Amino acid sequence: MDLARISARIQESLGLSRAPIALKFGIERPPGAALAPAAVRSGCSFWRMAEGKVFYASAADHFNCPVGTLVLGLELPADVSRQLGDLMKFMCGECYLSDEEAARIPTIRQRGPGVLYGELGLFPMDPDVVLMWLVPYQAMIFNEATGDVSWATELTQVSGRPGCAAIPRALERGKPGVSFGCIGMRTFSGIGEDELLAVVPGSQLEALAERIERTVSANEAILSYYQNELIAPE
Numbered sequence: 352m353d354l355a356r357i358s359a360r361i362q363e364s365l366g367l368s369r370a371p372i373a374l375k376f377g378i379e380r381p382p383g384a385a386l387a388p389a390a391v392r393s394g395c396s397f398w399r400m401a402e403g404k405v406f407y408a409s410a411a412d413h414f415n416c417p418v419g420t421l422v423l424g425l426e427l428p429a430d431v432s433r434q435l436g437d438l439m440k441f442m443c444g445e446c447y448l449s450d451e452e453a454a455r456i457p458t459i460r461q462r463g464p465g466v467l468y469g470e471l472g473l474f475p476m477d478p479d480v481v482l483m484w485l486v487p488y489q490a491m492i493f494n495e496a497t498g499d500v501s502w503a504t505e506l507t508q509v510s511g512r513p514g515c516a517a518i519p520r521a522l523e524r525g526k527p528g529v530s531f532g533c534i535g536m537r538t539f540s541g542i543g544e545d546e547l548l549a550v551v552p553g554s555q556l557e558a559l560a561e562r563i564e565r566t567v568s569a570n571e572a573i574l575s576y577y578q579n580e581l582i583a584p585e
Contacts (some may be wrong), residue, residue, distance in 0.1 A: 352556065352557055354373070354378065354471055354472060354477075354478075355471075355472040355473075356447070357471070357481065357556055357557055358370060358371055358470075358471040358472035360559050360560045360563075361483070361563060362504045364437070364492075364560070364563045364564050364567050365449060365483075365485070365489045365492060365493065366446065366489065367483060367484070367485075367489070367564060368484075369483075369484050370400050370402060370403075370470045370471060370472060371466065371470070371471040371481045371551075372401045372402065372471060372481065372482045372483075373401075373437050373440075373468075373469055373470070373471045373474040373478035373479065373480075373481050373482075373553070374468055374469060374478055374480050374481075374482070374518070375460055375466065375467040375474075375477075375478055376423065376459055376461050376463060376466055376478060376479050376480050377424065377459075377461040377463025377464075377465060378463055378464070378465065378466075378498030379406040379464055379465070380405065380409070380465060381464075381467065384405065384407040384467065384475075385404070385405065385406040386406060386407055386408075386468075386582055387400075387406050387408040387409075387412045387468075388400060388406060389405075390415070390537055391412070391415060391416075391421065391539070392415050392416065393415065393416040393419060393535055393536075393538070393539035393540075394408075394413045394416045394419030394420065394422075394423060394515065394559075395416075395419065395449060395515055395536045395539055395540045396539045396540060397457070397466075397468050398468070398482055399540050399541060399542075399548065400468070401468040401469050401470060401508070402470055403470055403473075403508050404469060404470065404473070405467070405468070405470070405474060405475065406464050406467075406468055407441050407464040407466070407467050407468075408465055408467075408468060409441065409464060410425040410426055410464055410465055411568070412465070413428075413466075413494045414428075414431045416434035416535075416539075416547065417431050417432075417434045417438055417514050418435065418438065418456070418513050418515070418535075419513070419528060419536075420435075421435060421456065421458055422457065422458055422513065422515045422516055422518065422519060423458075423459055423463075423466060423518070423583075424458055424459030424460060424461055424462050424463070424516065424519075425462075425463075425465075425466075427461065431525055439453045446453065447512075448512075453531075456513065456514045456516055457519035457523065458519055459518065459519045459522065461479070461482075464490070467489060468514075469496050470536055476551055478502065478553040479522070479553050480518055480521060480522065480550055480551060480552055480553060481495055481506055481550070481551045481553060481556055482518075482548060482549065482550055482551075483544055483549040483551070484534065484546045484547070484548065485529070485546065485547045485548075485549050486545050486546060486547075487545065487547070489537075489544055490529055490549065490561060492545050492566050492567060493527070493529065493549055493565045493569065494529060495563070495569075495570075496559060496562040496563040496566040497526065497527045497528075499558065508514055508518055509528075509529045509530065510528060510529070510532065511528045511530065511531045511536075512531075512533035512534075513533045513535060513536070514530050514532035514535070514536030514537075514548055515533075515536070516530070517529070517550045519532035519549075521550040521551070521552055522529055522552055523564055525552060525554075525555075526555065527549065527551040527552065527559060528549070528550050528554070529547055529549050529550075530545060530547065530548040530549075530550065531548075532547065532548050532574075534538065534567070536548065542580075569578065
C-alpha cells in the first residue's frame with residue numbers, strides 16, 4: 352500500500368487537523384527503528400507522540416498503564432498484573448466499571464514483545480490498525496463511509512471506556528469503529544473534549560479512503576440540494 356498517498360487522501364477528505372497514526376503489534380524492534388522518545392504514564396500517550404515520527408515501544412514501555420498493556424496484548428509481569436488487579440478493584444469500587452465488565456475488556460490476541468508506532472504517511476510497513484481523531488462532523492462522514500449507520504444492516508454501537516479497547520474490537524469485527532474514549536485517554540493524550548477516536552483495521556484502509564471520498568461527495572450533493580431547493584430565499 353502507498354501509505355503516504357492514502358494518508359493524504361483521508362486527511363484531505365475528512366479535513367483532519369492531525370495526521371492518522373499507524374500501529375503494528377507483536378513484533379521485535381525493526382532494524383534502525385528509533386526507541387520510544389520518553390516514558391509515559393499511559394500507552395495512549397504514544398498515539399500523540401507518534402505524530403511526525405516513527406518509533407518502537409517495548410512491552411515494558413507500556414507497564415505504567417496496566418489496562419493498556421492488557422488491551423494491547425502485551426505480557427504482564429507479576430507485579431504489573433497485581434497493579435492491574437488493584438486498579439480494577441478501585442474502578443469497580445468507584446462504580447466506574449462493574450465486575451462483569453472488568454473481566455470482559457477486549458484484548459489483542461496477537462501477542463508479542465512490543466508495538467511500532469508512527470504517523471501513517473511515514474510508516475515503514477503495512478499497519479495492523481490506524482487511529483484518527485475526529486470531531487462529530489467528521490465522525491458522521493466516517494460512520495457513513497463504513498456503513499455503520501446503514502438501516503439495511505445491524506447498526507453498530509460506538510464503544511467507550513477504555514478508549515484503547517476500540518483497537519481489539521475493530522480487529523475482531525474486521526471493521527472500522529469509533530470510540531467516545533475514556534477519561535484516561537483524554538487526560539494522557541491531551542485531545543479536545545469534542546474529539547472522538549476512530550480505529551481502522553489496516554486491511555480496510557485503502558478501501559475506506561475511497562468510500563470516504565464518495566461519502567464526502569454525496570454529502571456535498573445533498574447539502575447543495577438542501578441549500579438550493581429546500582431553503583427559501585429571504
